């Protein structure tokens with residue numbers, strides 16, 4: 459099955475082969491060398507000088523580690539929502555005893571910064587949360603603007619950058635992200651099962667002074683202690699670390715700059731192709747994601763007419779809508795190792811299934827529009 463979902467993504471053969479190596483002892487110089495390389499390369503993709511905790515668990519475990527390590531019972535947290543994952547970060551904060559003040563954002567749009575500032579000014583918040591790239595709606599939010607407010611009001615800035623680090627611009631230090639979260643199976647094109655948090659000095663101070671620890675495995679203080687000894691606090695998934703290492707080396711080879719440019723070109727090509735096929739984009743153009751594109755299912759057509767047919771007839775998996783968007787949109791993930799050929803394949807199959815289901819379009823128009831973007835930018 460060809461994967462064009464917003465994670466997990468298809469893995470490079472070098473990554474797969476790296477994971478076939480025999481398991482090493484995790485407290486050995488050879489393994490510590492691989493870990494050290496992973497940390498160096500993670501700092502590169504995060505554009506940070508901060509330490510990065512490597513957690514065995516999916517992205518949500520890293521979200522939970524970030525929140526549980528800095529939030530105390532009764533703390534106020536401003537949480538910008540606007541999608542399933544933005545809401546999840548607020549839910550985790552509430553689960554750890556925070557009083558969450560939501561800044562509600564209409565799904566498919568981005569926030570008004572004045573509303574965020576108003577929420578901060580009216581609260582006694584100690585932290586603010588944002589999902590940088592909201593995968594459920596295909597929206598990328600302005601994390602830099604939130605970072606500026608976080609500094610001005612002395613808040614810890616917790617950002618879920620799970621579908622942006624390694625695919626879109628994430629300037630962890632420059633934007634002032636104190637706890638910057640990502641996951642392995644998205645833009646990094648590594649196997650699923652690892653979560654990461656880049657932690658600023660300010661955040662380490664908050665973590666060290668948090669006497670009310672309610673996490674054990676996910677207590678970031680433990681990760682800091684081990685980082686100083688070039689190791690992890692618990693047995694890491696040795697095999698996944700091999701895969702991560704190979705995936706990060708591929709990013710370095712491509713260069714982060716070229717990789718981000720490739721993702722931007724893929725996103726623009728997908729948007730232009732969708733419009734050429736008489737399809738409507740779900741997210742507003744000015745805040746459309748560069749790693750996943752959400753497209754409305756045309757009136758009269760069902761999810762099965764589009765996604766079901768793509769899967770059955772062409773062996774291609776794209777993602778459906780989540781929560782209230784179930785059956786209303788489908789999402790093409792163009793992150794990780796996706797190249798023009800992969801996109802052309804899904805677009806051309808999409809034209810066939812749409813035509814078959816009675817949607818009017820000019821055959822070949824979608825692929826041609828994507829090709830035009832690539833010949834201009836690629």
Ligand SMILES: Cc1ncc(COP(=O)(O)O)c(C=O)c1O
Nearest residue numbers: 516517518543591593620621641
């Ligand atoms: C923006 C965002 N945050 C969080 C998650 C949750 O990550 P995981 O499924 O790895 O726990 C996802 C997964 O799709 C995501 O896209």
